[in-house]
Amino acid sequence: MAKILLQGNQAIALAAIKAGMKFFAGYPITPASEILHELTNKKEVKVLQMEDEIASVNAIIGASLAGVKSMTATSGPGFSLMQESIGYAHMMEVPLVIVNVQRVGPSTGMPTFPAQGDILQCKYGSHGDYFPIVFYPNSVDELYKYTITAFNAAEESLSPVILLSDGYVGHLYETIETVDYPVSERAMAPLGTSNRHFTGLTHEDSKPATSNPEVHKKLIKHLETKQKKVSKKYNDYEYIENNSSDTLLIAYGAMSRASYNFKDDYSIFRPIRIFPIVEKIKEIAKKYKEIIVMEMNTGQYKSEVEKLLHREVKLVPILGGKIDLQDIWGGLRRLKRGK
Amino acid sequence: MTRKLTYLNYLKQDLLPTQWCPGCGNGIVLKLACQSLEELNFPKKGTVVVSGIGCAGRSAGFFNLDSVHTAHGRAIPVAEGIKLANEKLNVIVISGDGDLLGIGGNHLLHASRRNTDISIICIANAIYGMTGGQYSPTTELGSKTLTTPSGNTDTPIDVQALIKAHNCFYARSTTYHLKHAMKCMVEALKHRGLSFAEIKTQCITNDGRRRGFKNGYEMLMYYKDNYKINNNSNELKHNEIGIVG
Numbered sequence: 001m002a003k004i005l006l007q008g009n010q011a012i013a014l015a016a017i018k019a020g021m022k023f024f025a026g027y028p029i030t031p032a033s034e035i036l037h038e039l040t041n042k043k044e045v046k047v048l049q050m051e052d053e054i055a056s057v058n059a060i061i062g063a064s065l066a067g068v069k070s071m072t073a074t075s076g077p078g079f080s081l082m083q084e085s086i087g088y089a090h091m092m093e094v095p096l097v098i099v100n101v102q103r104v105g106p107s108t109g110m111p112t113f114p115a116q117g118d119i120l121q122c123k124y125g126s127h128g129d130y131f132p133i134v135f136y137p138n139s140v141d142e143l144y145k146y147t148i149t150a151f152n153a154a155e156e157s158l159s160p161v162i163l164l165s166d167g168y169v170g171h172l173y174e175t176i177e178t179v180d181y182p183v184s185e186r187a188m189a190p191l192g193t194s195n196r197h198f199t200g201l202t203h204e205d206s207k208p209a210t211s212n213p214e215v216h217k218k219l220i221k222h223l224e225t226k227q228k229k230v231s232k233k234y235n236d237y238e239y240i241e242n243n244s245s246d247t248l249l250i251a252y253g254a255m256s257r258a259s260y261n262f263k264d265d266y267s268i269f270r271p272i273r274i275f276p277i278v279e280k281i282k283e284i285a286k287k288y289k290e291i292i293v294m295e296m297n298t299g300q301y302k303s304e305v306e307k308l309l310h311r312e313v314k315l316v317p318i319l320g321g322k323i324d325l326q327d328i329w330g331g332l333r334r335l336k337r338g339k
Numbered sequence: 340m341t342r343k344l345t346y347l348n349y350l351k352q353d354l355l356p357t358q359w360c361p362g363c364g365n366g367i368v369l370k371l372a373c374q375s376l377e378e379l380n381f382p383k384k385g386t387v388v389v390s391g392i393g394c395a396g397r398s399a400g401f402f403n404l405d406s407v408h409t410a411h412g413r414a415i416p417v418a419e420g421i422k423l424a425n426e427k428l429n430v431i432v433i434s435g436d437g438d439l440l441g442i443g444g445n446h447l448l449h450a451s452r453r454n455t456d457i458s459i460i461c462i463a464n465a466i467y468g469m470t471g472g473q474y475s476p477t478t479e480l481g482s483k484t485l486t487t488p489s490g491n492t493d494t495p496i497d498v499q500a501l502i503k504a505h506n507c508f509y510a511r512s513t514t515y516h517l518k519h520a521m522k523c524m525v526e527a528l529k530h531r532g533l534s535f536a537e538i539k540t541q542c543i544t545n546d547g548r549r550r551g552f553k554n555g556y557e558m559l560m561y562y563k564d565n566y567k568i569n570n571n572s573n574e575l576k577h578n579e580i581g582i583v584g
Contacts, residue, residue: 022424023423023424025416025420025421044542046423046424048419048420048423050416050449051445051446051448051449052445054413054416055413055416055445055446055449056416058409058410058413058416058417058420059417059419059420059423060415060420061417061420062389062407062416062417062418062419062420062422062424063421063423063424064418064420064424065407065417065421065426066387066420066421066422066423066428067425068424068425068427069344070420070424084410085410087415088409088410092407127583144350190385190425190426191387191405191407191421191425191428192384192385192386192404192405192425192427193384193403193405194384194405195351195383195402195403195404195405196405196406196410197399197400197405197406197407198405198406198408198409199400199407199408200409200410201408207354207400208397208400208408310347
């Protein structure tokens with residue numbers, strides 16, 4: 001254990017090495033590039049700067065299948081490019097960690113400003129049905145911890161795990177203690193040891209089965225069950241209860257740091273494993289007359305929470321990358337007045 | 340006289356016959372690839388075949404060794420990741436021209452710059468066969484396909500120039516010239532660094548029949564009559580096949 005001053009993105013890079021990552025492929029992008037920089041010249045890791053994010057995610061798929069823990073890091077535009085291959089990795093059950101340091105979108109948007117616009121993209125970005133595990137820490141200390149957690153969850157679920165961050169937390173400097181968190185080892189046999197066939201086609205026992213609905217149903221069920229089972233180990237959240245409040249604020253990532261300013265007036269719930277949504281929220285929500293999600297988008301997590309709780313959830317959207325307490329207050333007051 | 344059939348060890352014979360159409364050339368390339376592996380005595384454990392999407396992309400699944408069937412166009416970056424993660428593996432890419440030169444073209448460009456030690460066998464049938472016969476990056480000028488009913492007006496990609504520009508290995512052959520095609524593959528597999536063997540392969544169902552060929556045999560005869568072997572050149576002409584090295 002040591003105390004060091006680190007930037008959020010640096011913490012991800014160092015934690016990945018601690019988790020046993022041996023291969024990193026990436027493409028330069030603001031505000032995630034520091035992860036690539038930090039890993040370059042680290043003797044423990046083979047680092048490849050690829051021609052684009054599609055190549056990056058596919059290179060780590062190959063490396064992971066070949067037996068080494070692998071990661072890539074990007075921001076919204078690159079994350080969009082990776083989507084097809086993320087679904088592919090779910091289908092082939094390849095453990096990966098994909099870091100997305102979010103910036104304002106859509107499109108090129110505001111590259112240097114933080115946002116939380118990729119929440120639904122994490123869950124629904126690729127075609128077909130798949131069941132990702134997504135972590136979203138809110139401090140440098142947590143980025144370190146949850147990078148290792150993400151690697152562990154990936155190895156245990158044999159699937160790509162998304163580590164979300166944002167331009168704010170990613171560029172934040174904080175002093176952290178580098179705790180020796182437990183690390184899950186690789187269980188899957190590497191390529192070159194058998195005669196398996198890995199394919200993105202619907203398959204059973206290493207063989208494509210593209211015209212059998214039963215095989216497909218079974219496969220999708222298997223992916224779902226696996227995610228549920230593994231994510232149970234990581235029911236991570238933060239709950240700050242305020243007994244005098246009948247309203248629960250839900251916030252995550254950069255916005256959750258701002259939400260702490262309102263704890264005298266509201267209870268606060270911060271999911272850390274944002275997908276699948278921590279079930280505990282169902283129980284906690286029952287105590288509150290009102291639930292408000294504050295997030296840096298137009299209601300992406302709100303819609304997911306509503307779906308889970310089967311009740312109305314209100315929204316304070318903060319757009320444009322600037323987190324201003326006056327704006328949040330304004331939003332909360334407007335909701336109080338019923339507007 | 341008994342013929343040596345030991346190359347069959349490299350095939351998952353229980354999956355045969357393949358799903359390819361009668362007259363298709365993919366099976367020829369598959370067999371030659373297995374024979375090349377045998378010739379070089381590549382161990383099944385220690386060799387990985389990677390393919391992309393399309394008819395040719397289905398090749399990987401027939402090899403009796405660990406294989407990866409990637410997303411469309413992504414065989415090369417996946418293969419690079421495999422090779423860089425474990426340099427002891429022989430990593431072979433087998434895929435079509437649409438996959439490797441069209442949707443995956445950018446990866447080939449950059450993989451050849453990196454000169455990653457992978458061998459690429461390109462089943463170049465000049466058509467998107469699986470989707471019904473649309474023109475591909477190697478379709479000849481003037482060729483009639485589903486999407487070029489008046490003849491193709493796009494210049495076919497000069498993959499030889501691309502590969503040679505980065506000092507990688509290039510060879511070209513056809514499915515008619517069996518021994519020559521195998522020699523190209525063997526040399527490509529032996530090469531240290533990135534190698535690219537382009538094998539002109541007939542697709543009768545979704546290409547040849549629209550261009551007046553009656554069957555796969557006639558297309559093979561076309562290769563016989565139109566391609567001349569030239570193994571002593573630094574640059575193959577349009578109608579030449581050979582090993583440029």
